Amino acid sequence: MSQSINIALIGATGSVGEALVELLEEREFPVKELHLLASSESAGQSLSFRGRQVRVRSLDAFDFSQVQLAFFAAGSEVTKACHERALAAGCSLIDMSAALPLAQAPCVLPELGREGLPVLKAPFQVSAPTPSAVACALVLTALRPVVQPHQLQLTAMLSMSTLGRSGVQELARQTAELLNGRPLEPKGVDRQVAFNLLAQVGGVDEQGHAELEKRLAAELPQLLELPDLSVSATCALVPVFFGDSLALSVQCDSPVDVTAAQQALEAATGIELVEAGDYPTAVGDAVGQDQVYVGRVRAGVSDPRQLNLWIASDNVRKGAALNAVQIAELLIKHYL
Amino acid sequence: MSQSINIALIGATGSVGEALVELLEEREFPVKELHLLASSESAGQSLSFRGRQVRVRSLDAFDFSQVQLAFFAAGSEVTKACHERALAAGCSLIDMSAALPLAQAPCVLPELGREGLPVLKAPFQVSAPTPSAVACALVLTALRPVVQPHQLQLTAMLSMSTLGRSGVQELARQTAELLNGRPLEPKGVDRQVAFNLLAQVGGVDEQGHAELEKRLAAELPQLLELPDLSVSATCALVPVFFGDSLALSVQCDSPVDVTAAQQALEAATGIELVEAGDYPTAVGDAVGQDQVYVGRVRAGVSDPRQLNLWIASDNVRKGAALNAVQIAELLIKHYL
Incomplete structure (x- = not known):
């Protein structure tokens, strides 16, 4: 990582965008120029980066030939509308909005420790996996020596930050309205x-x-x-501001050694196994942390071939921003 | 149901107890005398029944030979401590606290429409199923012509009323403390x-x-x-006052006909199927209702032998109190 590159960040004023800027600074990513971009309504704000204020500009007029890499951290419509403009200008991109098919923009999770990146030729496009997939993949990879799953059943109880800053604000607003006995008119979500x-x-x-x-x-x-x-996944929104809670059930062909599974999780880096009898929560454990928290590791009540887990993870920092920066670190080493 | 009987209600001052008193009146259950009982701390309060105030008395000194049937709607410790006293005095009982083994106190859900009550001889003891089991059993029975499950995977997201009135109060208190920026000291639960x-x-x-x-x-x-x-079940507590939300996954041996499953649910009494594309919620649909609400009826993303559903149900009125009264109605017809 000797070479510095010019970077564009689309969706800079969102919560994931802000977390990205923090992590680029914290991890001393070799940024030469940082271009912060957003919709024309959000343009004009500033974010702090390496001690100076960087102004957020409008995406509409941006010339992608100025940068080698772009993070797409706005909505999927934004990625769909602009990714070809970036590629045509020779800019590679990391899509964080799940807008691009995986065949076109393969999913990358550097923390899995495989160097097996798809063969890429700049300008390329890769997908950052969704935050729940990041958490599950890390846990299941740590379990791989012990557990060979053939089916996953996931109930993902996602915090309102899944919808971005407006989701967080809406939960706060609705809660205050209800506690003050005022009538509720939902905004940005379709009900209470x-x-x-x-x-x-x-x-x-x-x-x-x-x-x-x-x-x-x-x-x-x-x-x-x-x-x-x-x-098989059910994704629901829960009245939590930040942090996702995942009830994951892993179905295997033969009985699971629960003790060995716990030991594998205990030994894994990037995973914090809470003590048996205790359990992790989004607010109390995961939020603000780079580890994924796991607890309630147990077999099925009536099926020893099943392993059940509860996972808590920071969806914004860990699930989205950190992984995207780690992808960029991997890419710059090999391809940029 | 010509004959009137004397009834004891243990746990009268709890939220389920109050709902029971309401339902006994609403459904014109043939009550001769109603004895409201609670711990000595709660004794002395009064509840309205058929236009008059009934005083809540202490369970400790109660003579069970005065009644033919007792509802145990307090905690499981109370049932464990007192059920033998009731039986010895010739009083039959409906346990709503899941304290008694099913082999000893079989589970009854009259709405399933089977007259196949276990053969009972007064004084007998039966269990009212837990609220989540009531909701799931009703839905799965409606689906029976279409879906033959061999495995259920349930994530039960339970409201704080699962812990009784103190759980509801604790959620309100914690929310207010947090919104007012005051430090949080959890009571009755071990964390925020x-x-x-x-x-x-x-x-x-x-x-x-x-x-x-x-x-x-x-x-x-x-x-x-x-x-x-x-x-296989994972039961979690969520920051909701009343009403349970259940993500249920039903695994079958052959592909599920989703349209036929929707039609079976549509036709079932006691079940409200929400339109495709929409979904039911605890607060918006289920709370205060005697129906169980079902939505998001779909196959597994990658497994056609799986049926996934989202169920919302009122855990206090529907899941606990109504079913207990229906059990009593069935019992009085046959056994008392």
Whole structure:
């Protein structure tokens, strides 16, 4: 990583964008010039980077030939609208919005420790996996010597920061309105989420699957290099500001050695196994941390071939921003 | 139901106890005398029943020979401590606290429409299933013509009323403290539950299973008359006051006809199927209702032999109190 590069960050004013800027600085990423970009409404704000204020400019007028790498940390519509402009200008990109098919932009999770990056030729496009996939893939990779899954069943209880800063603000607003006995008019979500659970994130297709659920089912087999792995996910929004909670059930062909599974998790880097009898939570453990927290490691009540776990992870910093920076670190070493 | 009987209600001052008193009145249950009982600390309060105030008395001094039937709606310790006293005095009982083994106190869910009550001889003891089991059993019975499950995977996201009135109060208190920026000292739960998820309800055994999870795994095969059904449950507490949300995954041996499953749910009494694309929530739909709400009916993303559902149900009124009164109605018809 001797060479410094010019970087664009699209979605700079969002919570993931801000976390990215912090991590680029913290991890001393070799940034020559940092271009912060956002929609024209958000342009004009400033973020601090290496002791100076960097002004956020409008994405519309940006010339991608000025940069070698772009982080797409805004919504999937933004990626879809602009990624070809970036590529045409010779700029490689890391998509954090799950907008691009995995066949076109393969999923990368450097922490898995495999150097097996797809063969890339700049300008290239790669996908940062969704935060829930990051957490699950790290845990399942740590378990690999002990557990060979053929099916995953995941209930992902996602915090409101999944919807970005507006989701966080909406939970705070709704909670205050309700506690003050005022009538509730939901904004940005279709109903009350304070003191309630929403059973899906965004719309669903004709088969009833949400985008995020299909994406998880595609990302995990690719990340784990288990193309036949069956993944079933239910993604719900819960009245939590930050941090995701995942109830993961791993189905295997033979009985699981739970003690060996606990030992494998205990030994893994990047994973914090909480003591048996205790459990991790988003707010109390995971938020602000680079580790993924795991607890409630146990077999099925009536099926010894099943391993059940509870995972808590910081979706913004760990699940999204840190992994994207780690991808960039890997790419710059090999390809840029 | 011509004959009126004397009834004792243990745990009268709890939220389930209050809902029971309301339902006994609403459904014109043939009550001759109603004895409201609670711990000595709660004794002295009054509840309204058929236009008059009934005083709550201490359980300690109560003579069970005065009544033919007792509802045990307090904690499991109370049932364990007192149920033999009731039986010895000739009083039959409905346990709502999951304190008694199912072999000793069989699980009954009259709404399943089977008259196949176990052969009972007064004084007898039966168990009211846990609220999550009630909701799941109703849905799975409606699906029976279409779906033959061999495995259930359940993530039960339980409201704070699962812990009784103190749980509801604690969520309100914690939320207010946090919004006012005051330091949080949890009471009755071991950590922050406002804007957070707790991965288990109560303690766990050496294998890592909570009581409630083991109970669900025992109740559902009995209620569904599928003794070989494998049930795996994760029960978590969520920052919701009332109403449970259940992510249920049903594994079958052959592909599921999702349209036929939707039609079966649509046709079932006691179940409200929300439109495809929409989803039910605890607060918006289920709370205060006698129906169980179902939505997000879909196959697994990569496994057509799987049916996934989201269920929202009122745990206090529907899941606990209504079913207990329906059990009593069935029992009085046949056995009392």
